[in-house]
Amino acid sequence: MTAPLSSPPTHSPLTWEDWLPLHAQTPFTLSGIAETLDGGQMFRWNRLDECSWQGVWGRHLARVRLCGDGSLEAAFPKGRDSDSLPALRQLLGLDLPYTDWYARLRESDDSAMLSAMSVAEGLHIVNLPLGEALLSFLCSPMKRIPQIKQVLDNIARSFGEELYEGIHALPSWAALANVDEEALRGCRLGYRAKSIAGTARMLAQRPDFLETVAALPYAEARKPLTELPGVGGKIADCALLYSGTCGLAPFPVDTWISRAMAKLYGLEGMNPEQTASYGRERFGEIAGLAQQFIFVSVRKIG
DNA sequence: CTCCAGGTCAGGT
DNA sequence: ACCTGACATGGA
Numbered sequence: 419m420t421a422p423l424s425s426p427p428t429h430s431p432l433t434w435e436d437w438l439p440l441h442a443q444t445p446f447t448l449s450g451i452a453e454t455l456d457g458g459q460m461f462r463w464n465r466l467d468e469c470s471w472q473g474v475w476g477r478h479l480a481r482v483r484l485c486g487d488g489s490l491e492a493a494f495p496k497g498r499d500s501d502s503l504p505a506l507r508q509l510l511g512l513d514l515p516y517t518d519w520y521a522r523l524r525e526s527d528d529s530a531m532l533s534a535m536s537v538a539e540g541l542h543i544v545n546l547p548l549g550e551a552l553l554s555f556l557c558s559p560m561k562r563i564p565q566i567k568q569v570l571d572n573i574a575r576s577f578g579e580e581l582y583e584g585i586h587a588l589p590s591w592a593a594l595a596n597v598d599e600e601a602l603r604g605c606r607l608g609y610r611a612k613s614i615a616g617t618a619r620m621l622a623q624r625p626d627f628l629e630t631v632a633a634l635p636y637a638e639a640r641k642p643l644t645e646l647p648g649v650g651g652k653i654a655d656c657a658l659l660y661s662g663t664c665g666l667a668p669f670p671v672d673t674w675i676s677r678a679m680a681k682l683y684g685l686e687g688m689n690p691e692q693t694a695s696y697g698r699e700r701f702g703e704i705a706g707l708a709q710q711f712i713f714v715s716v717r718k719i720g
Numbered sequence: 721c722t723c724c725a726g727g728t729c730a731g732g733t
Numbered sequence: 734a735c736c737t738g739a740c741a742t743g744g745a
Contacts, residue, residue: 559725559726560727561743563726565743566726568743603741606743607742609740610741611741647728648727648728649728650727650729651727652727653727653728717726
């Protein structure tokens with residue numbers, strides 16, 4: 419179907435260590451952890467059963483499950499890198515002050531927000547590597563979440579390193595610079611293949627580009643990202659928010675958020691850029707978390 | 721068959 | 734500054 423694998427499999431068979439407690443500071447609900455792992459922030463986590471998921475990010479593989487008391491546990495492959503546990507804590511933001519952030523959202527006396535929060539109690543915003551978040555959302559325009567997941571799986575299987583049997587990392591941008599547009603189209607990317615090929619070429623000429631952007635505050639990070647082909651304000655905001663490089667300041671506005679904000683806050687007639695500015699000003703440093711609650715709420719309830 | 725999906729861009733007012 | 738259509742693909 420797609421281009422052949424470039425790297426030979428050098429993995430051992432996949433077996434799992436015992437479950438470990440994650441000691442999150444705040445309790446999760448089922449929908450809270452579901453929307454964190456597999457609700458459109460990341461696209462490489464899949465549900466194993468009612469309360470457990472498996473996913474790949476960077477070169478890490480893990481399983482996460484929710485226990486009856488709202489606590490989380492994680493499992494890792496035998497023979498894993500020893501930094502997978504801290505990497506997972508980082509991914510899920512388990513050491514960030516979510517208790518304070520939830521309190522601030524609740525104190526805002528915003529009935530629409532309180533209602534949205536009740537839909538996914540415990541929801542966190544993820545912290546992917548910036549390049550991986552960028553690649554993920556370059557696949558997203560005019561696609562549904564299951565399709566984005568399928569395309570990214572195609573990309574990983576075609577061009578990414580095989581970490582364990584049948585389980586591939588996403589390719590680095592440096593690796594994608596050696597993939598031509600036609601091969602990307604084979605992953606069912608459609609017209610988005612051009613954006614990814616073009617972005618890979620630009621990043622190959624500026625190896626420090628993403629690292630530099632990741633060190634910038636929100637107001638300065640957005641513009642350079644939108645100079646990459648296929649990256650407008652929305653994808654730039656998603657890449658920044660779901661990589662955590664500038665905290666929770668970004669407020670990505672897609673069709674769902676645009677409709678929801680118009681209805682909830684009377685913003686009829688605003689274009690997406692104006693809605694994004696409104697969201698950032700209304701919710702301040704935790705705008706991105708507020709955005710995610712609205713996104714979850716409008717998709718689950720309407 | 722038709723419609724639309726976690727948008728962006730070029731080309732027109 | 735705003736408005737419009739094109740852009741691939743697949744599922745409802």
